[in-house]
Amino acid sequence: MKIKKNDKVLVITGKDAGKTAKVLVAMPKANKVVVDGVNVQKKHAKARSANQVSEIKSQSGAIDVSNVMVVCPTCDKATRVAYKVEGDKKVRVCKKCGALLDVAEVKEVKKAAKKATKKADATEATEKKPTTRKRTTKKVEAPAEDANA
Ligand SMILES: [Zn+2]
Numbered sequence: 001m002k003i004k005k006n007d008k009v010l011v012i013t014g015k016d017a018g019k020t021a022k023v024l025v026a027m028p029k030a031n032k033v034v035v036d037g038v039n040v041q042k043k044h045a046k047a048r049s050a051n052q053v054s055e056i057k058s059q060s061g062a063i064d065v066s067n068v069m070v071v072c073p074t075c076d077k078a079t080r081v082a083y084k085v086e087g088d089k090k091v092r093v094c095k096k097c098g099a100l101l102d103v104a105e106v107k108e109v110k111k112a113a114k115k116a117t118k119k120a121d122a123t124e125a126t127e128k129k130p131t132t133r134k135r136t137t138k139k140v141e142a143p144a145e146d147a148n149a
Contacts, residue, residue: 001028001065002081002092004102009068010078011038016063020071024060032062039063074099 003009007023016038025034039061047054069078072094080095092101 001026001031003033003065003068003070004092007101008071008073009033009035010071011035011063011068012078013067014039014063023068025062027062030062031065033065033068034060034062035068036060070094070101072097072099072101 003023003026005023005026008020009023011017011019011021016035019035019038021036021038023033024036027033037060040058041061043057043059045055045057070081070092071077072079075094075097077094077096079097081101082093082095082098084091084093093099094101
């Protein structure tokens with residue numbers, strides 16, 4: 001699946017067509033995404049204990065990935081997704097401007113550039129943080145990509 005959590009997407013079909021919002025949940029197995037404020041459904045929640053209040057909650061429902069397009073963070077256009085191999089990593093790039101689509105990866109690249117300039121005063125603590133973050137994003141997102149690529 002080409003859409004990931006935290007992507008900014010444009011909804012192209014359905015009752016929320018034209019909306020741009022962030023992906024809250026990506027469901028690669030079902031090929032669905034939950035987009036903030038899109039396909040809002042009302043849920044009647046009955047109080048189950050004395051301290052709870054019965055209420056009607058509004059929550060975003062899942063929509064099919066084919067109904068959304070990624071909005072490139074660099075050129076701000078809705079685009080299709082191309083893949084590029086950078087080092088030993090497969091990264092998503094914008095088909096229109098060629099910039100990286102992954103906000104995390106863009107940050108990583110920026111951080112790496114910063115680190116290179118700040119290498120003189122780099123402590124062990126700052127060195128450790130990016131590696132743990134990298135591992136968690138890999139775990140969640142890498143298998144999903146492979147299964148649906
Ligand atoms: Zn772009």
